[in-house]
Amino acid sequence: MLNYKQLQEDFKRLIENNKLSHAYLFFGGDEKEKFIFAQSLANFLENGVFEEPVKLLKETLIISNDNTSQLKKKKGISIDEIRSLKYFLWQKPTHSGRRVAIIKEAECLTPEAQNAALKIVEEPPESALIIFIARSHDSLFPTLSSRLQKIYFYPKADKRGSKTWVNADKSIDLYESIEKVVEDNQIDDFFQGLISRLMQNPVKNSRQLKETLNRLVLIKQFNTNKRLQLRALKGSL
Template sequence: MIFMSSIYDDLANNFKELIEGDKLSNSYLFFGAGEEKFIFSQALANFLEKGKFIEPKGILTEFLAVSPDEKGTIGIEEIRNLKYFLWQKPTASFKRMVIIESAQAFTVEAQNAALKIVEEPPEHSLIIFLAKTAEDLLPTLNSRLQKIYFPETSKKSGDGELKDETDEFFRKSIVSLMKDPVRNSARLKEILRRLVLVKQLNLNKKLQLRSLE
C-alpha cells in the first residue's frame, strides 16, 4: 500500500498483524490532522474483504460509510441504519465494517446511541470513527474506543520539522502499544494525554503569533 507518507505503510502492517493474530478491536477512533484517515480506513475495509491493503476499486458488500447530512450532522436515524447493517451476518468477509466520517458532526442523541453499539457490538463488527481531535466525542464514548493518531504528512522547515518529529514519536508509540492494547491500556491513556497537551501548546503558540502580526 502506497500512501502520501510511508508512516502509514507501517501502520497498515501493524493492522495486518492485529488481524492475523485475531487481536482486532471492534471500535477505533482515527484522529489527527492527517488527511488520509478515510483513505486508510477504506484500504482496511478492502483488506478485510479482498485481501489487499489498497483503496477499493469496486463496491465492497461488507462496508458502509456514514457521512453528515445536508445539515452537517449525523443523527439518530443514521445510527439506526448502521446498527441494522452491522447486525447482518457477513458473507464476503469475517467482519462488517462501518466508517463514520466527521465524528464531530454527531448529535448528542446519536453519540449515546452509538455508545450502546460500542458497548455491546456484534462479534463480527468493526466501527471506525474519524475526527480531527480525540475530544470531538463525548467522554463516555471516547473512553471505549481504541485510538490511532494520524499526523500531518507535509514536510516543512524549521518548526515544521520539529512538529513532524513530534508527531512521528507519538504515532510510533501508539502503534507499538496497540499491539497489546489490553496490557498497555494505562500507557496508551498517558501517551494520548500528553499528545493532547502538546497539541494545545502548539495551538496556543499559533494564536500568540497571530496576535503579533
C-alpha cells in the same frame, strides 16, 4: 503518528492474530488520509488487499455528514442513521469476516446519535467493526470515546522536508534538549521518534503513550506553550 505503512503492518498483524478491536477512533492528521486508511482496512478484510477500493465494498457502510441534504448537514448525523448502521452491523457477513461501518466526521454526530452509537459499541455484534473518524480524540462524548481504541494519524510532513527521528536513540537525544527541539522546529520529529519507541511495547507503555498523545494534541490543536508541554511530558514519563 506511526507512518501509514507501519499502521498497515500493525493492523494486518492484529487481523492475523484475531486481536482486532470492534471499535476504533481515527483522529488527528489529514481527514482524507484517515478515510482512505479506513476504506483500505475494510478492503483488506473483504478482498485481502490493503489499498483504497476501486469498487463498492459489499460489507462496508459509510455514514457521513457530506452525503446528507444541506438541511440535515446543519443538524449533524442523526440517530436514524445510527439506527440504520445498527441494522447493517447485525446482518451476517457473507464476503468477509467483518461488517465494517465507517463514520466520517464523527464530531457531527448529534447527542442522540452518540448515545445510540454508545449502545452499539457496548454490545456489538461479534462480526462488527466500527471506525469513527474525527479531528480530535475528544470530539465525542467521554463515555463513547473511552470505549474506542484510539489511533492517531500524524499530519503530513512539511513539504520543505525534515529529518525523521525514527531511531530510538536519536529521539532520546532530542528529548534531553527541549530548547533545541523547539528552536529547530523539530516537534514533529521528536514526537514521531518517541511514540515509535514507546510502540515497541504498547502494553507496557500504555500510560506513557496516552500522556504523549495528550500533550501532542494540546500542542497541535490548541497552540499551547511548547516548552511547557514538553517539560510536563518529561516529568510524567
